[in-house]
Amino acid sequence: MEGSFMNDVIKTIQQHRSIRKFKNTPLTQEQIDTIVRAAQMAPTSGHFQAYSIIGVTDAGVKKELSKRSGNPVIETCGYLFIFCADLYRIMTAASDNEKQQMKNNVSFAYFNQTSVTDTALAMQNANLAAESMGLGTVIIGGINGALPDLDRWLDLPEYVIPLAGLAVGVPDEHPEQKLRLPQSAVFFENKYNHQLKASVASYDKEMELYYEQRTNNKQKSNWSQKVIHMLTSDIPIEFYTDYIKSKGFALK
Incomplete structure (x- = not known):
């Protein structure tokens, strides 16, 4: 820039x-x-x-x-x-x-x-x-x-x-600096852009190349695969919810 x-x-x-x-x-x-x-x-x-x-x-x-x-x-x-x-x-x-x-x-x-x-x-x-x-x-x-x-x-x-x-x-x-999503996928004027599949697919290809070529911790993956894996993994959310309540933070 x-x-x-x-x-x-x-x-x-x-x-x-x-x-x-x-x-x-x-x-x-x-x-x-x-x-x-x-x-x-x-x-x-x-x-x-x-x-x-x-x-x-x-x-x-x-x-x-x-x-x-x-x-x-x-x-x-x-x-x-x-x-x-x-x-x-x-x-x-x-x-x-x-x-x-x-x-x-x-x-x-x-x-x-x-x-x-x-x-x-x-x-x-x-x-x-x-x-x-x-x-x-x-x-x-x-x-x-x-x-x-x-x-x-x-x-x-x-x-x-x-x-x-x-x-x-x-x-x-x-x-190496990790690539970010293209601006077109995160910045919209006036209305949200619902047509993001192509932008994400293009970004995933860039991230696949990044993960394959970076110096340390090379892997076969991309952005959406890693995020989806995290969001579908079993996380003990009940524990964290109970912990937050125990500290006096109200949950609505």
């Missing part, structure tokens, strides 16, 4: 790739603070700021979390951030009566969703900030494989749910 609007921010976004191999170099406190501050400047609905970030340096926790999530990079990255949806903070500011009113209010379900959106926006800001500093990153949703023990390891109270980890460090690899 080139043009009159190309700048360093857009270049950083366009060059994104997940890094899963890091040098043994811890982040400095200045780097950590800069990333967290960037996360805090993300847009937030109603100035709610319904998230928290936990930096994990405990080697024992990182080792167990790495094993439970199936992500060895957790142990080797320069720093691990855990991004959590957080309604606990506002609960501490409320009286007992106000707490009960909030939990009984139908809008509480809306704020549950808002907390997830706020968390995601903050994490993306942190990710972009880290990459703009020349660091590598990978977002790890697999940390939910350590639930509910992760609550205990991080001493998480009610109304706080860990959503994803962000591993950051000095890259020790430069993997």
Whole structure:
């Protein structure tokens, strides 16, 4: 992508790739603070700021979390951030009566969703900030494989749910960039385009070639096959639903 609007921010976004191999170099406190501050400047609905970030340096926790999530990079990255949806903070500011009113209010379900959106926006800001500093990153949703023990390891109270980890460090690899769907398959003006089969089929062919030719983890697959496999695999969703309810997040 080139043009009159190309700048360093857009270049950083366009060059994104997940890094899963890091040098043994811890982040400095200045780097950590800069990333967290960037996360805090993300847009937030109603100035709610319904998230928290936990930096994990405990080697024992990182080792167990790495094993439970199936992500060895957790142990080797320069720093691990855990991004959590957080309604606990506002609960501490409320009286007992106000707490009960909030939990009984139908809008509480809306704020549950808002907390997830706020968390995601903050994490993306942190990710972009880290990459703009020349660091590598990978977002790890697999940390939910350590639930509910992760609550205990991080001493998480009610109304706080860990959503994803962000591993950051000095890259020790430069993997091929994974192709994205064509813009015509994700961006429409005024009305949704229902005629997407041809676009997906064309993209699948590109992804098949990518998976066959990439340096590491070559495989015979494509985008739709991998996504359909994930969506048709048995996932213990009842466990996660029960876990969310146990943390005080209302489900409607």
